[in-house]
Amino acid sequence: MKSGFLAAVAACSLMLAAPAMAQGVKIGILNDQSGVYADYGGKYSLEAARMAVEDFGGEVLGQKIEVVTADHQNKPDLATAIARRWYEVENVDMITELTTSSVALAVQELSKEKKKIDIVVGAATSRISGDACTPYSFHWAYDTRALAVGTGGALTEAGGDTWFFLTADYAFGYALEKDTSDIVASKGGKVVGSVRVPLNSSDFSSFLLQAQSSKAKIIGLANAGLDTTNSIKQA
Structure with a gap:
């Protein structure tokens, strides 16, 4: 359903531009295909997008839909370079997935500049x-x-009123910690500490020891993908 919905939204969004396109419609899947979020999307998202295009009939307003892809390696500068080349040289009309918040923010700003x-x-x-x-x-x-209101709010109301965060050291982690901290405070709870953890860490032991020594009732994992898996295993 997710892939079908995405294809429909993408196709409808591109309809206004489609009549002027002689070479069809190009959709770029820009994501992490080799790192901490590869299992979260990666090649599987590419396959889902291709299936969605097939389900949609392979074209919009008589224009063939083509899907291209690249691995941004969770690097905003690399993602921006790829997106710029796609927009300016390869005539890509729309970019999607954009795993990793820092990447998404960078490409979103470029898309605004290029009106894509x-x-x-x-x-x-x-x-x-x-x-x-x-x-x-x-x-x-x-x-x-949404994550903060749902999980953070419910846990605080249930008695988990002191928190310590293990926060991924980039835009997503910062946002999740802030949004959850705001909800915790609004429910009468307190954040007693936090530590920032480099993306794609293999060893969480020292960070977990800091969380344990804080005596917080809740350890908030402001991370995702393999970082979440590894921090839970090591905890």
């Missing part, structure tokens, strides 16, 4: 639809505000 559509489905910072929102951007799926 981007649909974020692989990043969660609430800034995407907040202060960084543009007339050309869409954020489909959850965001850090």
Whole structure:
């Protein structure tokens, strides 16, 4: 359903531009295919997008839909370079997935400059639809505000009123910690500490020891993908 919905939104968004396109419609899947979020999307998202295009009939307004892909390696500068080449040289009309919030924010700003559509489905910072929102951007799926209100609010109300965060050291982690901290405080709870953890860490032991020594009732994992898996295993 997710892939079918995405294809429909992408196709409808591109309809206004389609009559002027002699070479069809190009959709770029820009994501992490080799790192901490590869299992979260990666090649599987590419396959899902191709299946969605096939389900949609392979064309829109008589224009053939083509899907291209690249690995941004969770690097905003690399992602921006790829996106710029796609827009300026390879005639890509829309970029989607954009795993990793720092990447999504960077590409979203470029899309605004180029007046191109981007649909974020692989990043969660609430800034995407907040202060960084543009007339050309869409954020489909959850965001850090939703995660904070749901999980953070429910746990605090249930008695988990002291928190310590293990926070991924980039835009997504910062946003999730802030949004959850705000909800915890609004429910009468308190954040007693936090530590920032480099993306794609293999050893969480020292960070977990800091969390343990804080005596907080809740250890908030403001991370995702393999970082979440590894921190839970080591905890």
